[in-house]
Amino acid sequence: MSIGLLLITHNGIGAELLETATVMLGACPLEAKALAITVDSDPDQQLRHARKMIEQLDQGDGVLILTDMYGSTPSNIACALGQNNRVAVVAGLNLPMLVRVLNYPQLDLHTLAEKAESGGRIGIVPCPPGD
Template identity: 45%
Template sequence: MAVGILLVTHPGLGNALLETASRLLGKLPLEARAFELEFDADLAVQLPRASAALKKVMGDDGALLLTDVYGASPARLAHQLTQIASPCRRVAGLSLPMLLRVMNYGDQGLEDLARTAANGGRNGVVLDDA
Protein backbone atom coordinates (compact mmCIF):
# COMPACT_ATOMS: atom_id res chain seq x y z
CA MET A 1 0.00 0.00 0.00
CA ALA A 2 1.19 3.51 -0.70
CA VAL A 3 -0.43 6.58 0.78
CA GLY A 4 1.19 9.96 0.22
CA ILE A 5 1.27 12.63 2.93
CA LEU A 6 0.72 16.35 2.38
CA LEU A 7 1.08 18.70 5.33
CA VAL A 8 -1.04 21.82 4.73
CA THR A 9 -0.04 24.34 7.38
CA HIS A 10 0.59 27.90 8.37
CA PRO A 11 4.06 29.24 7.45
CA GLY A 12 7.04 27.57 9.09
CA LEU A 13 5.24 24.53 10.52
CA GLY A 14 5.01 21.87 7.84
CA ASN A 15 8.61 21.90 6.68
CA ALA A 16 9.90 22.04 10.27
CA LEU A 17 7.81 19.01 11.23
CA LEU A 18 9.01 17.04 8.20
CA GLU A 19 12.63 17.96 8.91
CA THR A 20 12.30 16.88 12.54
CA ALA A 21 10.59 13.61 11.59
CA SER A 22 13.37 12.92 9.09
CA ARG A 23 16.03 13.53 11.74
CA LEU A 24 14.28 11.19 14.17
CA LEU A 25 13.33 8.41 11.74
CA GLY A 26 15.89 8.72 8.98
CA LYS A 27 14.38 8.20 5.55
CA LEU A 28 10.63 8.65 5.81
CA PRO A 29 8.73 5.53 4.71
CA LEU A 30 5.99 7.52 2.96
CA GLU A 31 6.27 10.24 0.33
CA ALA A 32 5.65 13.47 2.19
CA ARG A 33 5.73 17.19 1.42
CA ALA A 34 4.62 20.39 3.07
CA PHE A 35 2.46 23.09 1.56
CA GLU A 36 2.73 26.16 3.77
CA LEU A 37 0.02 28.75 3.25
CA GLU A 38 0.89 32.38 3.90
CA PHE A 39 -1.38 34.20 6.35
CA ASP A 40 -2.87 36.58 3.78
CA ALA A 41 -3.08 34.06 0.93
CA ASP A 42 -6.06 33.95 -1.39
CA LEU A 43 -7.30 30.34 -1.29
CA ALA A 44 -8.61 30.49 -4.86
CA VAL A 45 -5.17 31.54 -6.08
CA GLN A 46 -3.38 28.94 -3.97
CA LEU A 47 -5.63 25.99 -4.84
CA PRO A 48 -3.85 25.14 -8.12
CA ARG A 49 -0.44 25.28 -6.38
CA ALA A 50 -1.69 23.09 -3.55
CA SER A 51 -3.21 20.69 -6.06
CA ALA A 52 0.15 20.41 -7.82
CA ALA A 53 1.83 19.65 -4.48
CA LEU A 54 -0.79 17.01 -3.77
CA LYS A 55 -0.19 15.34 -7.14
CA LYS A 56 3.51 15.00 -6.24
CA VAL A 57 2.71 12.90 -3.16
CA MET A 58 -0.42 11.11 -4.31
CA GLY A 59 0.17 7.41 -3.80
CA ASP A 60 -1.48 4.41 -5.38
CA ASP A 61 -3.82 4.31 -2.37
CA GLY A 62 -4.43 8.05 -2.15
CA ALA A 63 -3.21 10.85 0.06
CA LEU A 64 -3.58 11.90 3.66
CA LEU A 65 -3.73 15.65 4.23
CA LEU A 66 -2.57 16.70 7.68
CA THR A 67 -3.39 20.25 8.68
CA ASP A 68 -2.65 22.26 11.79
CA VAL A 69 -5.79 24.07 12.97
CA TYR A 70 -9.29 22.93 12.11
CA GLY A 71 -11.25 25.78 10.52
CA ALA A 72 -8.21 27.91 9.68
CA SER A 73 -7.22 28.74 6.10
CA PRO A 74 -4.87 25.73 5.66
CA ALA A 75 -7.62 23.36 6.82
CA ARG A 76 -10.13 24.98 4.47
CA LEU A 77 -7.66 24.64 1.60
CA ALA A 78 -7.07 21.00 2.51
CA HIS A 79 -10.83 20.45 2.48
CA GLN A 80 -11.03 21.91 -1.02
CA LEU A 81 -8.29 19.49 -2.09
CA THR A 82 -10.30 16.53 -0.81
CA GLN A 83 -13.18 17.69 -2.99
CA ILE A 84 -11.13 17.70 -6.21
CA ALA A 85 -8.75 14.78 -5.66
CA SER A 86 -9.62 11.24 -4.73
CA PRO A 87 -9.04 9.31 -2.63
CA CYS A 88 -7.99 11.79 0.05
CA ARG A 89 -8.64 12.19 3.76
CA ARG A 90 -8.00 15.24 5.92
CA VAL A 91 -7.00 15.19 9.58
CA ALA A 92 -6.61 18.42 11.58
CA GLY A 93 -4.56 19.01 14.71
CA LEU A 94 -1.17 18.22 13.18
CA SER A 95 1.61 17.64 15.67
CA LEU A 96 4.94 15.86 15.71
CA PRO A 97 3.47 12.84 17.55
CA MET A 98 0.76 12.59 14.88
CA LEU A 99 3.28 12.74 12.04
CA LEU A 100 5.60 10.19 13.68
CA ARG A 101 2.68 7.81 14.24
CA VAL A 102 1.67 8.08 10.59
CA MET A 103 5.21 7.37 9.46
CA ASN A 104 5.49 4.37 11.76
CA TYR A 105 2.31 2.83 10.33
CA GLY A 106 2.97 3.56 6.68
CA ASP A 107 1.80 0.11 5.62
CA GLN A 108 -1.81 0.98 6.46
CA GLY A 109 -4.43 1.94 3.92
CA LEU A 110 -5.85 5.45 3.74
CA GLU A 111 -8.83 4.99 6.07
CA ASP A 112 -6.81 3.22 8.77
CA LEU A 113 -3.96 5.69 8.44
CA ALA A 114 -6.35 8.62 8.95
CA ARG A 115 -7.56 7.01 12.18
CA THR A 116 -3.96 6.31 13.22
CA ALA A 117 -3.10 9.98 12.64
CA ALA A 118 -5.98 11.15 14.83
CA ASN A 119 -5.04 8.67 17.55
CA GLY A 120 -1.40 9.75 17.35
CA GLY A 121 -2.40 13.35 17.90
CA ARG A 122 -4.65 12.51 20.86
CA ASN A 123 -2.15 10.12 22.45
CA GLY A 124 0.65 12.65 22.03
CA VAL A 125 -0.99 14.96 24.57
CA VAL A 126 0.04 14.03 28.11
CA LEU A 127 -0.66 15.89 31.32
CA ASP A 128 2.46 15.39 33.41
CA ASP A 129 1.92 14.74 37.10
CA ALA A 130 4.96 16.79 38.12
Protein backbone atom coordinates in the same frame (compact mmCIF):
# COMPACT_ATOMS: atom_id res chain seq x y z
CA MET B 1 0.90 0.29 -1.18
CA SER B 2 2.18 3.82 -0.88
CA ILE B 3 0.20 6.74 0.47
CA GLY B 4 1.36 10.28 -0.24
CA LEU B 5 1.52 12.74 2.65
CA LEU B 6 0.81 16.47 2.40
CA LEU B 7 1.12 18.84 5.36
CA ILE B 8 -0.81 22.08 4.90
CA THR B 9 -0.05 24.47 7.74
CA HIS B 10 0.48 28.04 8.81
CA ASN B 11 3.88 29.35 7.77
CA GLY B 12 6.63 26.74 8.02
CA ILE B 13 5.12 24.57 10.75
CA GLY B 14 4.59 21.59 8.46
CA ALA B 15 8.08 21.68 6.96
CA GLU B 16 9.67 21.93 10.41
CA LEU B 17 7.61 19.06 11.80
CA LEU B 18 8.41 16.92 8.77
CA GLU B 19 12.13 17.66 9.11
CA THR B 20 12.05 16.90 12.85
CA ALA B 21 10.18 13.61 12.40
CA THR B 22 12.54 12.57 9.60
CA VAL B 23 15.55 13.21 11.83
CA MET B 24 13.93 11.28 14.70
CA LEU B 25 13.12 8.29 12.50
CA GLY B 26 16.25 8.40 10.35
CA ALA B 27 14.22 8.63 7.12
CA CYS B 28 10.79 9.53 5.80
CA PRO B 29 9.09 6.32 4.60
CA LEU B 30 6.35 8.16 2.69
CA GLU B 31 6.51 10.53 -0.23
CA ALA B 32 5.83 13.77 1.65
CA LYS B 33 5.58 17.49 1.01
CA ALA B 34 4.68 20.55 3.08
CA LEU B 35 2.69 23.57 1.92
CA ALA B 36 3.11 26.76 3.95
CA ILE B 37 0.15 29.13 4.04
CA THR B 38 1.20 32.64 5.04
CA VAL B 39 -0.83 35.70 5.92
CA ASP B 40 -0.11 37.02 2.41
CA SER B 41 -1.12 33.81 0.63
CA ASP B 42 -3.94 33.86 -1.90
CA PRO B 43 -6.14 30.91 -0.81
CA ASP B 44 -7.34 30.19 -4.36
CA GLN B 45 -3.79 30.14 -5.69
CA GLN B 46 -2.66 27.93 -2.80
CA LEU B 47 -5.57 25.56 -3.46
CA ARG B 48 -4.42 25.18 -7.07
CA HIS B 49 -0.85 24.62 -5.88
CA ALA B 50 -2.01 22.00 -3.38
CA ARG B 51 -3.93 20.16 -6.13
CA LYS B 52 -0.71 19.94 -8.16
CA MET B 53 1.13 18.64 -5.11
CA ILE B 54 -1.51 15.94 -4.63
CA GLU B 55 -1.13 14.87 -8.26
CA GLN B 56 2.62 14.48 -7.63
CA LEU B 57 2.16 12.62 -4.35
CA ASP B 58 -0.64 10.24 -5.35
CA GLN B 59 0.97 7.05 -6.61
CA GLY B 60 -2.37 5.28 -6.82
CA ASP B 61 -3.23 4.71 -3.16
CA GLY B 62 -4.29 8.23 -2.21
CA VAL B 63 -2.97 11.13 -0.18
CA LEU B 64 -3.29 11.88 3.51
CA ILE B 65 -3.42 15.59 4.32
CA LEU B 66 -2.52 16.72 7.82
CA THR B 67 -3.33 20.31 8.74
CA ASP B 68 -2.64 22.27 11.89
CA MET B 69 -5.85 23.95 13.04
CA TYR B 70 -9.40 23.14 12.02
CA GLY B 71 -11.34 26.14 10.73
CA SER B 72 -8.25 28.06 9.64
CA THR B 73 -7.24 28.89 6.07
CA PRO B 74 -4.88 25.89 5.81
CA SER B 75 -7.59 23.51 6.98
CA ASN B 76 -10.17 25.12 4.70
CA ILE B 77 -7.85 24.44 1.77
CA ALA B 78 -7.28 20.88 3.01
CA CYS B 79 -11.01 20.25 3.42
CA ALA B 80 -11.67 21.50 -0.12
CA LEU B 81 -9.15 18.92 -1.32
CA GLY B 82 -10.75 16.25 0.86
CA GLN B 83 -13.80 16.21 -1.39
CA ASN B 84 -11.75 13.85 -3.57
CA ASN B 85 -12.33 10.24 -2.44
CA ARG B 86 -8.61 9.52 -2.77
CA VAL B 87 -7.78 12.17 -0.16
CA ALA B 88 -8.26 12.00 3.62
CA VAL B 89 -7.84 15.05 5.87
CA VAL B 90 -7.00 15.15 9.58
CA ALA B 91 -6.68 18.44 11.50
CA GLY B 92 -4.77 19.10 14.71
CA LEU B 93 -1.31 18.22 13.41
CA ASN B 94 1.31 17.71 16.08
CA LEU B 95 4.61 15.83 16.18
CA PRO B 96 3.18 12.65 17.80
CA MET B 97 0.54 12.49 15.05
CA LEU B 98 3.14 12.81 12.33
CA VAL B 99 5.49 10.25 13.87
CA ARG B 100 2.57 7.81 14.21
CA VAL B 101 1.73 8.23 10.52
CA LEU B 102 5.34 7.73 9.47
CA ASN B 103 5.58 4.58 11.60
CA TYR B 104 2.75 2.94 9.61
CA PRO B 105 3.57 3.60 5.94
CA GLN B 106 2.08 0.27 4.82
CA LEU B 107 -1.49 1.08 5.89
CA ASP B 108 -4.31 2.01 3.53
CA LEU B 109 -5.53 5.61 3.42
CA HIS B 110 -8.54 5.21 5.73
CA THR B 111 -6.61 3.28 8.38
CA LEU B 112 -3.66 5.68 8.21
CA ALA B 113 -6.03 8.62 8.80
CA GLU B 114 -7.36 6.81 11.88
CA LYS B 115 -3.78 6.25 13.10
CA ALA B 116 -3.07 9.95 12.61
CA GLU B 117 -6.04 10.93 14.75
CA SER B 118 -5.23 8.47 17.53
CA GLY B 119 -1.53 9.41 17.47
CA GLY B 120 -2.36 13.08 17.84
CA ARG B 121 -4.71 12.43 20.75
CA ILE B 122 -2.34 10.06 22.56
CA GLY B 123 0.44 12.64 22.26
CA ILE B 124 -1.51 15.22 24.27
CA VAL B 125 -0.94 14.56 27.96
CA PRO B 126 -0.70 16.68 31.10
CA CYS B 127 2.87 16.71 32.39
CA PRO B 128 3.47 16.20 36.10
CA PRO B 129 5.35 18.95 37.92
CA GLY B 130 9.08 18.44 38.18
CA ASP B 131 10.69 17.12 41.33
